[in-house]
Amino acid sequence: MTLQTPQNVTRRRGAEAAIVALAAGFTQSQAADVAHVHRATISRWLQAADFRRRVDEASAEGLREARRIITAAAADAARKLKEIATAPASTTVLPVHTRLRAVCALLDAAERGHEAGLVEQRLSAIEERLGLVKGVA
Numbered sequence: 001m002t003l004q005t006p007q008n009v010t011r012r013r014g015a016e017a018a019i020v021a022l023a024a025g026f027t028q029s030q031a032a033d034v035a036h037v038h039r040a041t042i043s044r045w046l047q048a049a050d051f052r053r054r055v056d057e058a059s060a061e062g063l064r065e066a067r068r069i070i071t072a073a074a075a076d077a078a079r080k081l082k083e084i085a086t087a088p089a090s091t092t093v094l095p096v097h098t099r100l101r102a103v104c105a106l107l108d109a110a111e112r113g114h115e116a117g118l119v120e121q122r123l124s125a126i127e128e129r130l131g132l133v134k135g136v137a
Helices: 006-023 028-035 039-046 049-086 096-130
Strands: none
Touching (some): 006 028, 006 039, 028 039
16 A cells, blocks of 8 residues: 655646646646656656556546537537528528528538438447447457
C-alpha cells in the first residue's frame, strides 16, 4: 500500500491533470505544463499501459458527453430549422436564401442520420455474425 505522503498526493494530482489534458487533445508539452511536471514525465507515464488506458477512457467519455449534448440539442435545432423553413414569406423577415439554407440543413441532417443508422445496423449484424457481441465472445 502506498503511503499518503504530500509528494504522492501531488504526483497523483499531476497524473490526473495530465490525463484530463491529454484526453482533451493537449500536446505532451501542454499536458506537462498543466500537470506541473516535466515533459519527460508525461512521456514516461505514457509508456505505462494503465496510464494510456486511463487517457483513452477519459477521451472516450469526453466524446460520449459531447454526443449527449449534441443529441439533446438536435431536436430543438430541428424544430427551429423547420419553423424557419416553413414560415410563410409574409410573416418572416428572413431572406429567401436563409430559409433555403435552413431547408437544406434539415435535409442534410436527415440524410446523415439515416446513413448513420444504416451503418450502425450493418456493423451490429457483422459483429453478431463474428461473435463480437458483448457476452458472446
